Amino acid sequence: MSKLYGGIEAGGTKFVCAVGTGPDDLRDVVRIETTTPEKTFAKVIDYFQKQAAAGNEIASLGIASFGPVDVHPESETFGSITSTPKPGWSHTDFLGTMKNALQIPVAFDTDVNVAALGEQTWGAAQGLDTFMYLTIGTGLGGGGFVNGKMMHGLVHPEVGHIRIPHDLTKDPYPGSCPFHGDCLEGLACGVAMKQRWGIEGQKLPPNHPAWELEAEYLAYALVNFICTISPQKIIMGGGVMQQETLFPLIRKKVKDLLNNYVGSEAVQENIDQYIIPPELGNRSGILGAIAMAKQI
Numbered sequence: 001m002s003k004l005y006g007g008i009e010a011g012g013t014k015f016v017c018a019v020g021t022g023p024d025d026l027r028d029v030v031r032i033e034t035t036t037p038e039k040t041f042a043k044v045i046d047y048f049q050k051q052a053a054a055g056n057e058i059a060s061l062g063i064a065s066f067g068p069v070d071v072h073p074e075s076e077t078f079g080s081i082t083s084t085p086k087p088g089w090s091h092t093d094f095l096g097t098m099k100n101a102l103q104i105p106v107a108f109d110t111d112v113n114v115a116a117l118g119e120q121t122w123g124a125a126q127g128l129d130t131f132m133y134l135t136i137g138t139g140l141g142g143g144g145f146v147n148g149k150m151m152h153g154l155v156h157p158e159v160g161h162i163r164i165p166h167d168l169t170k171d172p173y174p175g176s177c178p179f180h181g182d183c184l185e186g187l188a189c190g191v192a193m194k195q196r197w198g199i200e201g202q203k204l205p206p207n208h209p210a211w212e213l214e215a216e217y218l219a220y221a222l223v224n225f226i227c228t229i230s231p232q233k234i235i236m237g238g239g240v241m242q243q244e245t246l247f248p249l250i251r252k253k254v255k256d257l258l259n260n261y262v263g264s265e266a267v268q269e270n271i272d273q274y275i276i277p278p279e280l281g282n283r284s285g286i287l288g289a290i291a292m293a294k295q296i
């Protein structure tokens with residue numbers, strides 16, 4: 001019998017847990033509400049133990065976690081959620097708790113790096129070694145690969161918190177980030193959209209001026225990433241990106257802002273295939289976690 005693998009996509013509102021081997025073989029998927037670390041972890045462990053008892057025993061586990069997290073294997077706190085503003089979750093040993101309870105090898109990385117791995121393994125980034133995966137939802141984050149490796153460094157990229165131009169006469173909203181106010185996340189995440197317009201992003205009609213402004217902020221960010229990381233593709237997922245109006249608006253603004261400077265047909269001629277939604281839809285993260293478990 002072929003081996004089975006486990007995945008956890010841990011978010012601030014829910015944990016998705018799954019058992020399987022890939023996109024055509026996810027045998028079981030469950031959603032668990034994120035409460036306290038103790039209660040949430042207990043339910044996650046119980047899930048995998050019950051799966052094992054039912055014959056779906058996993059050989060290894062991949063964790064895609066919200067952050068900030070410690071992604072350095074040589075660090076004493078590797079696999080921990082570090083200084084998150086989410087109450088009760090700071091300095092939580094995620095990887096260690098799972099390893100001790102399940103007694104199997106566990107791999108761990110950021111939710112966005114792992115989603116990027118999912119897209120590289122089975123989705124829109126197959127064959128690419130330098131690309132980005134961004135999620136624009138309640139929060140805004142990004143990761144990906146550079147030269148074939150997941151983006152790590154001093155800690156891990158925090159691309160949601162870069163600074164972009166903010167014209168206060170056009171958009172007086174001060175921004176939602178508790179650390180920086182009007183950083184990229186503070187201006188363009190789902191929470192910012194709701195606070196600025198008084199209505200949730202998903203409920204704003206496609207012709208609402210909100211989308212033009214949203215596209216402008218995201219285009220500024222993308223131009224910065226294109227000029228620094230030189231990604232071969234940029235994949236954009238998350239709740240806010242479900243508004244289909246956004247993609248053509250962002251692509252046009254990115255082209256205008258680059259002004260023919262970056263010498264690649266990908267951005268000059270084929271931008272429709274360059275800035276794209278995830279091919280795995282909302283399963284990039286959980287499938288990436290399975291892919292990471294398989295690599296152990």
Ligand code: ZN
Pocket residue numbers: 160161177178179180181183184185186
């Ligand atoms: Zn910020």
